[in-house]
Amino acid sequence: MKTTKRKPTIYDIAMVSAASPTTVSMVLNGQWKKHRIKPETASHVLKCAGELGYAVNQKARALRLSRSGLAGMVLPHYRNRFFAGLAESFEAEARERNLCPIVVSTQRDPSIEARVTETLLAQQVEFLFIAGVNDPSPLNDMCTAAGIRCVNVDLPGPKAPSVISDNRGSAMELTELLVGKLQAAGLPIDDWFFFGGVREDNSTRERIEGFNATLARHGVSLPPSAFRCEGYAPRIAEQLLAERYGQLGRLPAGLFVNGIPGLEGAAGFLATLSKEAWNSTRIAAFDWDPFAAQMPYDVTMVRQDVEALIATSFALVDDYPEGETPLIVVPAKLR
Amino acid sequence: MKTTKRKPTIYDIAMVSAASPTTVSMVLNGQWKKHRIKPETASHVLKCAGELGYAVNQKARALRLSRSGLAGMVLPHYRNRFFAGLAESFEAEARERNLCPIVVSTQRDPSIEARVTETLLAQQVEFLFIAGVNDPSPLNDMCTAAGIRCVNVDLPGPKAPSVISDNRGSAMELTELLVGKLQAAGLPIDDWFFFGGVREDNSTRERIEGFNATLARHGVSLPPSAFRCEGYAPRIAEQLLAERYGQLGRLPAGLFVNGIPGLEGAAGFLATLSKEAWNSTRIAAFDWDPFAAQMPYDVTMVRQDVEALIATSFALVDDYPEGETPLIVVPAKLR
DNA sequence: CTGTTAGCGCCTTCAC
DNA sequence: GTGAAGGCGCTAACAG
Numbered sequence: 001m002k003t004t005k006r007k008p009t010i011y012d013i014a015m016v017s018a019a020s021p022t023t024v025s026m027v028l029n030g031q032w033k034k035h036r037i038k039p040e041t042a043s044h045v046l047k048c049a050g051e052l053g054y055a056v057n058q059k060a061r062a063l064r065l066s067r068s069g070l071a072g073m074v075l076p077h078y079r080n081r082f083f084a085g086l087a088e089s090f091e092a093e094a095r096e097r098n099l100c101p102i103v104v105s106t107q108r109d110p111s112i113e114a115r116v117t118e119t120l121l122a123q124q125v126e127f128l129f130i131a132g133v134n135d136p137s138p139l140n141d142m143c144t145a146a147g148i149r150c151v152n153v154d155l156p157g158p159k160a161p162s163v164i165s166d167n168r169g170s171a172m173e174l175t176e177l178l179v180g181k182l183q184a185a186g187l188p189i190d191d192w193f194f195f196g197g198v199r200e201d202n203s204t205r206e207r208i209e210g211f212n213a214t215l216a217r218h219g220v221s222l223p224p225s226a227f228r229c230e231g232y233a234p235r236i237a238e239q240l241l242a243e244r245y246g247q248l249g250r251l252p253a254g255l256f257v258n259g260i261p262g263l264e265g266a267a268g269f270l271a272t273l274s275k276e277a278w279n280s281t282r283i284a285a286f287d288w289d290p291f292a293a294q295m296p297y298d299v300t301m302v303r304q305d306v307e308a309l310i311a312t313s314f315a316l317v318d319d320y321p322e323g324e325t326p327l328i329v330v331p332a333k334l335r
Numbered sequence: 336m337k338t339t340k341r342k343p344t345i346y347d348i349a350m351v352s353a354a355s356p357t358t359v360s361m362v363l364n365g366q367w368k369k370h371r372i373k374p375e376t377a378s379h380v381l382k383c384a385g386e387l388g389y390a391v392n393q394k395a396r397a398l399r400l401s402r403s404g405l406a407g408m409v410l411p412h413y414r415n416r417f418f419a420g421l422a423e424s425f426e427a428e429a430r431e432r433n434l435c436p437i438v439v440s441t442q443r444d445p446s447i448e449a450r451v452t453e454t455l456l457a458q459q460v461e462f463l464f465i466a467g468v469n470d471p472s473p474l475n476d477m478c479t480a481a482g483i484r485c486v487n488v489d490l491p492g493p494k495a496p497s498v499i500s501d502n503r504g505s506a507m508e509l510t511e512l513l514v515g516k517l518q519a520a521g522l523p524i525d526d527w528f529f530f531g532g533v534r535e536d537n538s539t540r541e542r543i544e545g546f547n548a549t550l551a552r553h554g555v556s557l558p559p560s561a562f563r564c565e566g567y568a569p570r571i572a573e574q575l576l577a578e579r580y581g582q583l584g585r586l587p588a589g590l591f592v593n594g595i596p597g598l599e600g601a602a603g604f605l606a607t608l609s610k611e612a613w614n615s616t617r618i619a620a621f622d623w624d625p626f627a628a629q630m631p632y633d634v635t636m637v638r639q640d641v642e643a644l645i646a647t648s649f650a651l652v653d654d655y656p657e658g659e660t661p662l663i664v665v666p667a668k669l670r
Numbered sequence: 671c672t673g674t675t676a677g678c679g680c681c682t683t684c685a686c
Numbered sequence: 687g688t689g690a691a692g693g694c695g696c697t698a699a700c701a702g
Contacts, residue, residue, distance in 0.1 A: 009695055011695080019673090020672060021697095022698085023671090023672060025697060025698090026672095026697090036671055036672095037671065037672075038671070041672085053481070055456055056695090057457070057459060057694090057696075058457040059394050059397045059398045060398050060695035060696045063398050063678045063695080063696075064678050064695080064696045064698085065698095066678065070458075078413035078418075078422050079416065079419050081414065083413075084413035088413060088440055100437070103438070105422070107423075115430070120435070122390050122391055122392070122393045123404075123405075123435055124392060124393065145388040267625075267626060267629035268629055271629040275610070290569070290599050290602075291627050291630075292626050294599075294603055294605070294606040295606075295626075295630075296606070296630075296631045346679080355688060355689045355690085356679095356680085356681095357688070357689060361682095370688085373687070376688090391679090394678085394679080395678070395680045395681090395694090396681075397694090398678090399679080399681050400680085400694085
């Protein structure tokens with residue numbers, strides 16, 4: 001076994017195969033047909049390359065072609081099915097296009113978001129997808145400054161094209177479904193608690209709007225106290241729900257959990273209750289989790305269509321609306 | 336706002352700041368102190384760089400220095416807390432070292448595993464961590480052929496240094512704990528079903544050994560029929576459990592679920608049962624999931640120490656045991 | 671059909 | 687203190 005320290009280059013292959021570097025390069029790129037290189041030469045070169053264990057140095061190729069072959073994506077973390085799905089769809093689609101996916105998590109920390117974006121841009125990624133950050137605009141600015149295309153995924157921003165889920169529509173559908181369940185169970189339809197997420201976030205705002213719109217159609221209007229959106233941490237949701245329970249002396253009939261981390265927290269509190277308590281409530285949640293679906297209480301979740309989100313984003317970078325920042329809305333699915 | 340197509344280079348900065356490319360390079364690398372460049376020159380260069388929105392081209396730097404600044408990791412997916420945790424710990428640690436993390440998922444598909452590894456090697460990653468693949472050895476060979484260090488994370492292999500969780504020890508602890516719970520509840524300690532995972536996998540083998548060893552200490556020996564390890568898919572686990580339930584007409588007293596996807600499937604079947612059924616069983620599982628922890632039945636999970644796994648792996652690439660392939664075992668935590 | 675040449679953007683000796 | 691020159695590995699004109 002050769003234990004050469006240095007990796008073989010096309011010059012090594014040229015040496016061994018007694019061809020010129022150019023010939024080797026063309027053969028390796030499969031362009032030898034076009035340049036009418038003798039098949040025997042080609043196969044000989046290929047054989048030598050194989051024996052040397054040659055692999056292109058993408059760095060050098062990238063420098064020469066000024067195409068890195070890298071596709072970048074930033075997202076907050078992988079700890080739930082939504083972001084995990086985004087990451088996996090992104091990777092699959094990138095591979096499909098012979099790009100190397102680089103996805104990096106930011107923990108929703110603006111300073112990490114900036115650093116990561118900088119790193120990715122320095123690596124000359126061919127485009128950047130931005131998901132679940134605090135505010136996409138500064139990152140969008142960094143990209144345009146570097147002349148790199150970017151698209152905001154699932155959170156809109158004025159500085160770049162955005163692809164988002166139909167949060168408003170899904171919230172309406174979900175609420176409608178829950179109202180039906182409450183009525184069927186003989187439970188009141190005007191006794192709700194909406195919690196989790198961040199009020200300023202577009203998705204939260206849209207979901208609240210959809211929720212309210214559907215309730216309004218049923219003649220229900222909720223007081224501000226029925227809404228508590230104070231962050232993504234499960235712990236917060238758990239406390240908020242416990243607090244609400246303390247105030248009412250029971251669970252609200254309808255629980256609208258804005259975000260799966262919130263449901264995680266809520267589950268912690270619900271686990272302390274009895275079956276009777278569970279029977280008197282119906283739960284709606286964004287997004288979807290396989291374990292949550294097996295809980296002993298009634299919970300209906302919305303699964304965002306991550307494949308569509310990613311596919312649409314890729315279509316967008318292919319056909320980039322230079323200068324414009326359209327907002328594309330993708331429907332979600334109910335579970 | 337400048338909308339130059341081409342990204343600025345150090346030559347652009349040299350032009351604007353009226354210094355030479357060398358000076359610019361040294362300033363940008365923070366080596367100007369060492370080269371006794373005038374502070375005013377330095378700050379002026381820095382200012383110009385900022386105004387131009389300059390960012391180093393890592394491709395070019397990598398080519399020149401033959402250091403890519405990239406750290407690679409492959410894993411099967413992000414859909415559970417174990418792999419999500421591995422990915423996030425890896426990223427954090429890589430960032431700590433000013434490396435750009437590239438983690439790619441393979442869906443446990445050997446052909447994707449090979450392709451991904453090839454891609455990562457072509458990108459000149461400085462080292463590669465390999466987790467949750469089918470068989471690490473071919474990938475290890477690719478790495479050594481390319482002269483790139485690699486370490487197997489949580490699955491050992493003879494071709495590279497490996498860092499794994501103490502599956503045997505944790506399984507023993509977990510089993511001991513479950514036996515205690517069964518005894519306390521007046522349930523039999525010789526009525527078990529062990530399912531999920533893949534028999535050939537090292538982790539499964541180790542867990543079975545630990546499980547059996549602890550039971551043996553309690554004078555219990557299980558028939559082969561008590562073990563069913565036929566894959567990682569939740570669906571399979573669900574079927575196996577349902578089947579076993581059908582055979583016995585009830586749940587086994589002790590359920591040992593090998594892998595969180597298995598628990599996901601098991602949850603699906605358990606959800607169809609009554610509270611009485613739940614009360615007559617105690618569940619043990621690898622690994623940990625926040626929702627599973629809130630289930631209405633008794634489940635004890637092992638949380639693998641992903642931070643330690645990653646930290647140990649990084650230590651290993653720093654101080655690489657050239658030629659040797661040690662096996663380092665890291666303890667896990669019970670929950 | 672194949673070889674020569676000139677960079678891609680950056681860093682690092684070595685002169686001045 | 688600063689600048690000039692060469693080359694990392696690869697590719698795409700051009701010449702032969």
